[in-house]
Amino acid sequence: MKKHIDPVQNHAFSEPHELIHIDCASHVYPDGSIGIHDLCFRVKENEIVALCGANGSGKSTLLEHLNGLLLPSKGNIYVMGEKIDSTTKKDLWKHVGIVFQKSDDQLFAPTVLDDVMFGPLNLGMNRGEAWNAAMEALRAVGAEKFINKIPNYLSGGQKRLVSIAGILAMKPKIIALDEPTSDLDPKHAEIIENIICELKENHGISIVLATHDLDLAARIADRICIVKGGSVIAEGRPSDIFYNVDLLEDAGLKEPKIVQVYEALCEFKKIEIKRKPVTVEELVKSL
Amino acid sequence: MNNSQASGHIPDLDLITYYSENSYSFLSKASPWIKLIGLIAIILILTIVKSVEVLVALYALLLLLYWQIGLPVRKLFDWCLLPVLFVLSLVILLMWNETGVPLFSLKFFWFSLTLTDNGLLLVVRLLLKALISMTSSLLFLMTTKYAYLSVMIYRIFPFPIDQIFLMSYRFLFITLDMVDSMIRAFKSRGGGLIKSVVRQSQTFAEIFALVFIRSYDQAERVNKAMESRGYDGTYTTSTEVPQMKPIDYIVLLVFLVVIIYLLLFHNSSISR
Numbered sequence: 384m385k386k387h388i389d390p391v392q393n394h395a396f397s398e399p400h401e402l403i404h405i406d407c408a409s410h411v412y413p414d415g416s417i418g419i420h421d422l423c424f425r426v427k428e429n430e431i432v433a434l435c436g437a438n439g440s441g442k443s444t445l446l447e448h449l450n451g452l453l454l455p456s457k458g459n460i461y462v463m464g465e466k467i468d469s470t471t472k473k474d475l476w477k478h479v480g481i482v483f484q485k486s487d488d489q490l491f492a493p494t495v496l497d498d499v500m501f502g503p504l505n506l507g508m509n510r511g512e513a514w515n516a517a518m519e520a521l522r523a524v525g526a527e528k529f530i531n532k533i534p535n536y537l538s539g540g541q542k543r544l545v546s547i548a549g550i551l552a553m554k555p556k557i558i559a560l561d562e563p564t565s566d567l568d569p570k571h572a573e574i575i576e577n578i579i580c581e582l583k584e585n586h587g588i589s590i591v592l593a594t595h596d597l598d599l600a601a602r603i604a605d606r607i608c609i610v611k612g613g614s615v616i617a618e619g620r621p622s623d624i625f626y627n628v629d630l631l632e633d634a635g636l637k638e639p640k641i642v643q644v645y646e647a648l649c650e651f652k653k654i655e656i657k658r659k660p661v662t663v664e665e666l667v668k669s670l
Numbered sequence: 671m672n673n674s675q676a677s678g679h680i681p682d683l684d685l686i687t688y689y690s691e692n693s694y695s696f697l698s699k700a701s702p703w704i705k706l707i708g709l710i711a712i713i714l715i716l717t718i719v720k721s722v723e724v725l726v727a728l729y730a731l732l733l734l735l736y737w738q739i740g741l742p743v744r745k746l747f748d749w750c751l752l753p754v755l756f757v758l759s760l761v762i763l764l765m766w767n768e769t770g771v772p773l774f775s776l777k778f779f780w781f782s783l784t785l786t787d788n789g790l791l792l793v794v795r796l797l798l799k800a801l802i803s804m805t806s807s808l809l810f811l812m813t814t815k816y817a818y819l820s821v822m823i824y825r826i827f828p829f830p831i832d833q834i835f836l837m838s839y840r841f842l843f844i845t846l847d848m849v850d851s852m853i854r855a856f857k858s859r860g861g862g863l864i865k866s867v868v869r870q871s872q873t874f875a876e877i878f879a880l881v882f883i884r885s886y887d888q889a890e891r892v893n894k895a896m897e898s899r900g901y902d903g904t905y906t907t908s909t910e911v912p913q914m915k916p917i918d919y920i921v922l923l924v925f926l927v928v929i930i931y932l933l934l935f936h937n938s939s940i941s942r
Binding site: 447450452476477480481483485487488489491492493494496497500501502504505506510513514531533534535536549550553 | 817820837847907908
């Protein structure tokens with residue numbers, strides 16, 4: 384009799400740092416629309432993965448699968464080596480936190496402190512421990528001055544910081560952020576961008592970023608996954624993905640500004656594209 | 671938020687919250703519990719006292735307190751419009767044919783309506799009671815921080831009513847913002863002017879339906895976000911409400927004495 388080998392366990396021997404493995408998962412909503420379709424996706428330890436795709440491509444649906452809010456209709460999801468099903472999904476939130484696109488959906492408590500303490504209290508921490516975890520998280524994102532504020536009266540950028548703190552306070556291994564810089568002014572977008580990088584560098588947290596802001600993805604992501612029609616149609620390093628114009632066009636995306644500038648310069652000077660810069664620093668170096 | 675951002679809602683939750691968060695009067699520093707007991711005491715007084723003199727004195731006292739601690743008196747009178755209309759709409763039917771000295775009569779074909787001094791007093795009494803309830807509630811809400819209010823709700827009400835209150839208060843802000851933005855969009859396209867009552871009613875019905883649908887949708891998303899942080903149906907607040915001090919107990923005693931005094935001496939003797 385053929386012995387069944389769990390794919391993630393099998394995979395775990397070759398790549399021990401894999402935190403999430405989605406194996407050909409599909410999700411069909413009750414109304415029949417397809418959220419994700421035969422999607423394969425991996426998140427490794429201490430990396431930033433950007434899911435880039437047009438509106439309605441399935442990025443947010445994929446994020447909700449990572450946290451156990453949705454279960455696949457077909458295929459398997461493995462988080463930290465454990466297969467996720469209706470019985471194991473209830474503890475998934477302890478490992479994977481989601482920062483939702485609209486902060487107003489996430490911030491429901493009377494004060495910022497109450498909201499940030501919500502997760503740690505659900506983890507079973509006592510009030511003192513939860514307070515410490517909340518304060519630590521608020522300090523990490525620079526939002527400790529808002530602790531007694533009512534979330535409703537914070538600006539969009541401040542709400543986003545508090546939303547991230549609310550997840551960080553639970554000390555998850557992975558944080559999934561849905562369009563983290565959408566609707567933000569450039570200053571707050573930069574703050575959020577720096578925080579995302581710090582979460583990886585200082586806290587060792589893996590980040591999954593759903594965005595159609597390819598400039599942001601180019602600056603901070605280690606790996607890019609292009610999502611279209613609920614499937615990951617391509618993945619690779621930013622420099623490989625963002626210079627593939629046909630691929631981006633197919634996915635309903637446009638190259639990052641740096642890539643556009645570099646391509647225009649190369650065309651103007653009639654030279655071959657070689658270095659493939661995706662950030663300002665890389666562009667300057669190339670020039 | 672600041673004072674200038676207040677909306678036109680009656681009551682204006684934003685403005686109420688602005689004062690509750692930014693007021694530094696002695697009433698704001700008092701224990702929230704004693705303020706709640708004070709509010710309950712006033713409601714109790716309203717149920718047992720019929721004396722117009724006592725009600726006038728109580729209303730004057732509340733207005734004086736309201737003005738003294740720096741709350742917006744003019745806005746208060748704007749907000750009075752709804753309770754006054756509400757009481758008048760009820761009392762317009764009840765004030766006729768009360769026993770007492772007739773003031774004037776309206777004769778119709780088969781019946782007559784007589785307004786007596788007691789009928790008029792009924793109007794005044796009900797109006798005063800409505801205004802006192804409203805002013806004392808506003809005094810409580812505008813001097814008590816939202817966080818304290820939520821803890822008190824959590825401590826007082828049983829499960830799941832406490833959960834409903836805790837979440838609905840925050841949700842009210844979001845819903846009001848949503849209504850505000852929809853009405854602004856409506857006005858920006860020429861809406862808001864009464865050109866046709868039928869058209870106007872239809873538009874407001876559409877706005878109401880949209881608010882209902884969006885609120886439902888928002889509730890779904892909030893619930894999803896809460897579940898993603900381990901919500902299992904129970905939410906506990908973490909803020910601590912300041913405990914009652916010795917002075918608060920003295921105030922509590924004064925409330926008791928006043929209520930007992932009014933109950934014993936003013937309930938029947940001065941009531942009209």
